[in-house]
Amino acid sequence: MPDTPRPASVSFSEFEPISTAAWQARIARDLKGADPATLRWQTPDGFTVEPFYHREALAALPEVPAPLLRPDTNGNTWRNVPTYSVPAGERGHATIQKAAEALARGADGAHFVLADATTFDVEFLHAHLPLDTTYIGYSLTGAPTAFVQRLLDTGTITLRGFLEFDPITNHLPNLKSQLHELRETLTLTQGMPEFRALTLQAAFYGNRGATVTQQVAFALATAAAYLSELPTETLTTAQVAAAMWVHVAINPNYFFEIAKLRALRRLWATLLHAYGLPSEVALPLFAETSSWSQTTLDAHTNLLRVTTEAMSAVLGGVDALSIRPFDCLFHDPNEFSNRLARNLSVLLREEVGLGQVQDVAAGSYYLETLTDTLAQEAWTLFQRIEAEGGLPTAIGTVMQELHTTAQAQFRRIATGEQVVVGTNKFQNTREHFDFNPKKLLRSREFDSTRATYPSEVLRLATSLHFERREKKKKRAAVVLLGSHTNQLIQESFLRLMPKQEQSALHDSHPVGTLSVLFSSTEEAILMYATPEQFGRFARYIYRIAEDDSTFVPPVLITADLATMQEAVRVFGFQEFTVQGYTTEEVLARLQGK
Structure with missing residues (x-):
């Protein structure tokens, strides 16, 4: 429109450019003689973070990647997908109705964790949440092909959402049979571009104390195993790659979680290249706030944790986000905490406006450097796993790495080196539990x-x-x-x-x-x-x-x-x-x- 105001250039020309040397001199002056090197800190991943980054940090990188640009999803950049558990023996009617209500109040989909998929009423689900138009995820413990066939038997031609079934990460017995099941499932869901049927369950590691480097490396190792083992004469490597998606857990380490997601996408492109596939094949990321970081003591602090976790996920570019209710450790699902969890994503989108900017970390001296460092560290660990035979052969090494890292974190919390507000510092000594x-x-x-x-x-x-x-x-x-x-x-x-x-x-x-x-x-x-x-x-x-x-x-x-x-x-x-x-x-x- 001719009367539309033209946007003004944002150049901050009124500010004098400041060189790295000038910043370093100011830091030295503020430290009053102390060595600036004392501000460096060692990460649990084993590398050092500098206290200061400037434009030279970008010049030192092998290359500065272009910002992540991807089309909006229904006018937004991520889906708000609450998670619902359905116990064994239940048909899930009440849970399905709760999910339908949530979709009317700001949710963009639903994720059902099914203890027993055979009893889940898919006809009732389709009646309340039409399978061809609703984004739905399903987590299963077995028999994925039979479950997908039941979904299609409702008369649905194509599905939207994802299927979570990762026998390598979950150490399921009889892996050969499980891989055969996965091949059948992928064949059954071919031609469904909005449905991903092959999971990389990185959340398994994130919810057990793994560092961000380990989470990325272990996810890549799982992806490599599927890309090597699943293809057949009728199921190509490209089709296997196109069916993959990643379930990640997001912890409170704000910048590291943003960099983790960016490094994962970058290394996915590297892995595709190693298999002779085009790097443009997308890897959808489904993020869930971590169970590892939640507490029962002073539990309302969980509301603050999931807020920073959700922001990291969104700014890191996830495709879908599920936020855990703050009291899910000790209370049955309830409308109050479910509503708070669901509305957090709505608030970040509608009030904070985080959906209006794509890849906000692009060009940041610190975050670009951190992303590159994490990518290098994760790729090195991934290569070590592959040298030991890859997964599942090297699962012993993976679990030992995970155990050592978790123990180190337990020790940091026990000694107070790592602060958990309300648990080992700033405790509520007069807290009265509303549970037994x-x-x-x-x-x-x-x-x-x-x-x-x-x-x-x-x-x-x-x-x-x-x-x-x-x-x-x-x-x-x-x-x-x-x-x-x-x-x-x-x-x-x-x-x-x-x-x-x-x-x-x-x-x-x-x-x-x-x-x-x-x-x-x-x-x-x-x-x-x-x-x-x-x-x-x-x-x-x-x-x-x-x-x-x-x-x-x-x-x-x-x-x-x-x-x-x-x-x-x-x-x-x-x-x-x-x-x-x-x-x-x-x-x-x-x-x-």
Whole structure:
């Protein structure tokens, strides 16, 4: 239109350009003689981040990639896709209706995690969410071909969304048969450009403590395995690549998560080139806020975590985003927390306007450098995995890398080096839980594969024993701390002991044992037991027959004090006691209060 105002050039010409040398001089002056090198920091990925980046950083890169430009999705740059779990034995009617309501209130699709896909009512789903027009994802544990065929039997010609089934990452048995299933599924869904049927489940690693470098490298290794194993005379490598998509978990490390997504896209193009495929084949990214970073202590801080995670995902260029409700660790799905989770993505789009700019990180001295560094580190790790035979042959190496990284993070949290607000710093000491800690710890659904679990378990397992009514009953609790993460709690426990005793006690932890904490109103005792001992101990307390193979010892065992003390004596647990402190004082110190 002739009367439309022309946009003004944004050049900031009123500001004098400042050279790198001038910035460095200013930094040195502000440090008052301190060495600027002291501001460098070592990342968990093993490389150093500089405190300052300027235009020379871009010149040092092999090449500065062009900004990521892709067509909008329904007028927006990402889909808001809430996730819904459907338990085994349920047909999913109520869940489907909730998803339909969410679509009317700002959601752009739905992701169903199906414990048993055979009972899920796909006809009811199609009636409420037409399969040919609604973006829907399905996570399965088996038989993907039969499930997709059921979807098509509703009369739907083409599907939209994705299928999540990754037998390599999830270590499913009989891999040869699973790969055959995948070939059939990919053949069945050919000609459906808006439906991706081959998953790279990088979220498996992100939700277990992997570094961003590891997440990218492990996803590439999985992609390489499928590109090598799945093609046949009738299923080409290009068709396998075109069916892939990645499910990633987003953690709170804001800039690193943005760079992770950008590095993943860049290395995907490199991998395609290695297989003789055009780099233009897209790799859709479905991001979910991480379970690894969520907490049960001061749980409203999860709202802040998922906000930064969601922003990282959007600014990193994901195609779809699912935000976990802040209370999903300890509450059943509810309208309040589901609405907050759904509306966060809506707010970022409608109020913040993040959907109006594509690849906002492009040209950033820091983020472009970080993206390039992550890409190099991830490619090096990927090549090492391939040199060991690739996946699944090198799965032992992958899981050992993951275990070492997770333990390092547990240790940083236990020592306070890595801050988790509300858990190991700025705790709410007067917090009253709106859930039953004992019931939660005994639940098989309680997620213990999280960064803060070792710190939480002491507080949750003993909180009820500090209540006056429990003290009057003179009850006691035994808390299973585990076989690995417990060592970090043990180190915290040892710091309470006299220094002359610490070394001997540190070396006394028998190899191959579990650590358990005995908690009464008078004392706290750290004990060691073999897995067999602990199993017999739990059966003794709960009067469970030895031949009952269905019994799984719970994390928290409670009983009257006399019974617990007798059981500890009978089963001969090794122990040492902190003298001169009440249980409450010991636990408070272990939690850094």
